[in-house]
Amino acid sequence: MSIPQAKVELRPLGNTGLKVSSVGFGASPLGSVFGPVAEVDAVATVREAFRQGINFFDTSPYYGGTLSEKMLGKGLKALQVPRSDYIVATKCGRYEEGFDFSAERVTKSIDESLERLQLDYVDILHCHDIEFGSLDQIVSETIPALQKLKREGKTRFIGITGLPLDIFTYVLDRVPPGTVDVILSYCHYGVNDSTLLDLLPYLKSKGVGVISASPLAMGLLTEQGPPEWHPASPELKTACKAAVAHCKSKSKKITKLALQYSLANKEVSSVLVGMSSVSQVEENVAAVTELEGLGMDKETLSEVEAILEPVKNQTWPSGIDQK
Numbered sequence: 001m002s003i004p005q006a007k008v009e010l011r012p013l014g015n016t017g018l019k020v021s022s023v024g025f026g027a028s029p030l031g032s033v034f035g036p037v038a039e040v041d042a043v044a045t046v047r048e049a050f051r052q053g054i055n056f057f058d059t060s061p062y063y064g065g066t067l068s069e070k071m072l073g074k075g076l077k078a079l080q081v082p083r084s085d086y087i088v089a090t091k092c093g094r095y096e097e098g099f100d101f102s103a104e105r106v107t108k109s110i111d112e113s114l115e116r117l118q119l120d121y122v123d124i125l126h127c128h129d130i131e132f133g134s135l136d137q138i139v140s141e142t143i144p145a146l147q148k149l150k151r152e153g154k155t156r157f158i159g160i161t162g163l164p165l166d167i168f169t170y171v172l173d174r175v176p177p178g179t180v181d182v183i184l185s186y187c188h189y190g191v192n193d194s195t196l197l198d199l200l201p202y203l204k205s206k207g208v209g210v211i212s213a214s215p216l217a218m219g220l221l222t223e224q225g226p227p228e229w230h231p232a233s234p235e236l237k238t239a240c241k242a243a244v245a246h247c248k249s250k251s252k253k254i255t256k257l258a259l260q261y262s263l264a265n266k267e268v269s270s271v272l273v274g275m276s277s278v279s280q281v282e283e284n285v286a287a288v289t290e291l292e293g294l295g296m297d298k299e300t301l302s303e304v305e306a307i308l309e310p311v312k313n314q315t316w317p318s319g320i321d322q323k
Contacts, residue, residue, distance in 0.1 A: 007285050008053035009292070013269040014209025016157050016181050018087055018123060020270040022263055023284050024056040025049045026213060029276035030071035031064015034227075037276045039074060046075025048278045050086065052285045058184075058211075058272050060091035060128055061113055069116040077118050088119065089184075089211075091128035091161065093142065101133040103145035110154050124182055125155035130171070131162045131319025139174045147179065157181035159211075163188075163318035165199055170322075172206050180206075186213035189268060191221065191261050191301070192240060192308045193315060200267045213272035215262035221254050231316040239311040243304045252300050259284065260291045261301065 010019040029035075030042045046057070057076065059068045069090060076086060092109040093101040100106075110125060125146055130138050138160070146158045159182035160171055168183050183203060188196040189212040196212060203210055219226035220240040226232065232240075247254040262271045273284050305312075 008288050010055070011266060011269045012209075013211075014181055014203075015178070015207040016209055018157070018209075020056040020087055020211075021054045022270060023054055023259075023288055024058055024211065024270040024272040025054050026272040026274035027057055027059040027068050027072045028063040029068075029274045030059075030075070031066075031068030033064050033068070034274070034276070037071070039071065041277060042071040043075045043078050044278055045275055045281060046072065047078060048281045049275060050079055050081070052281060054281070054285070055085065056087045056089070056270050058089045058213075059117075060094065060126075061109060061116075062091065062094040062096065062128060065096040066112075066116055069113055073117040073119070083119070087123045088117065089124035089126060089159065089182075090117065090122050091126040092146075093130070093133060094128035099129075099132045101127060101130070101137055101142045103141050106142055106145050107149065110149055114154065121153055122155050124157045124159050125149060126159035126161045126182070126184055129162050129319075130160050131164050131167050131322075133320075135167060135170050135322055139171055143171075143175055143179060159184055161186070163315070165195060167319075168199065169202065172203075172208065178207065180208060182209040182211060184211045184213060184272075186272075187217050187315065188212070189262050189265070189271075190215045190217050191243075191258050191304055192217055192236070192311065193313050195313050195315070196268075197265075204267070210268050211270050211272060212262060212268045215259050215271050215273065216255055217258075221258040223248065223254070231318070233311075233314065233316070236311045236314050239308050243307045246303060246307055247300060250300060252297065254304070256283070256287045256290075257297060257301060257304065259287045260296045263288060263291055264296065 008021040013020050059072045090113045092106040149155050161184035185196050244254050
């Protein structure tokens with residue numbers, strides 16, 4: 001069977017040699033995190049994403065209390081393609097029961113994840129939301145444990161994830177060059193917050209690949225709005241709601257505009273978007289193809305940016321005091 005021409009461009013990921021799809025498949029919704037997702041739908045969603053040219057899948061044992069990994073594993077197995085045709089990232093250190101970045105726990109964690117994913121190895125193993133642990137422990141204990149797993153062939157590359165951007169410089173300045181291959185940042189490269197931009201030259205100088213997640217700011221830039229627990233300030237929520245309403249009044253989709261904004265910067269290797277239905281996959285791939293063809297709706301974008309200007313780059317606290 002000939003593989004159809006991929007609709008999604010592939011971008012190099014730092015110095016890893018991996019080429020990841022510009023839109024990555026965020027598998028947290030497969031863990032029924034945002035509402036129930038049946039196994040048959042999870043499998044169909046993974047299959048459609050792969051068919052459309054999405055080759056990068058991201059999960060974590062934390063999502064849906066391990067359910068996301070299990071569902072993704074079933075979806076990938078159903079593809080019946082060579083393992084080298086897709087790229088899988090999972091995480092360690094954050095679990096339903098809390099955080100544990102000890103060498104012992106993360107070493108056990110990867111074996112559990114591989115079993116759930118039905119894989120022999122993952123391409124990337126991230127330390128998950130490291131601002132909730134001791135960054136010095138991450139440097140001196142967790143990352144060395146991950147390097148051992150890399151030597152054992154259980155993961156090909158090592159990453160770190162979290163919200164505050166200064167955690168990345170803290171760790172990368174304290175480990176030997178080439179130790180951390182990838183960072184995953186979220187909510188810092190979108191229409192309302194583009195602070196990741198300032199860090200890109202530094203990350204490039206370190207040879208670290210960049211993945212950005214939550215282009216829709218965890219629901220702020222959607223018509224249904226953010227979940228109740230969203231940590232943004234009332235001011236930020238109100239401004240985003242106004243931006244959404246403005247797009248709606250012009251019959252434009254803010255989700256498409258926001259995704260295209262994030263995709264337009266090729267220094268970011270992949271933008272992770274949560275998907276749990278075939279229609280969401282189609283919508284995301286359409287946003288990519290349209291961006292490459294027609295380009296972005298510059299007029300609506302500048303109107304949205306004007307609405308969000310008073311709250312631009314506003315974020316929220318995350319993690320423990322590292323002092």
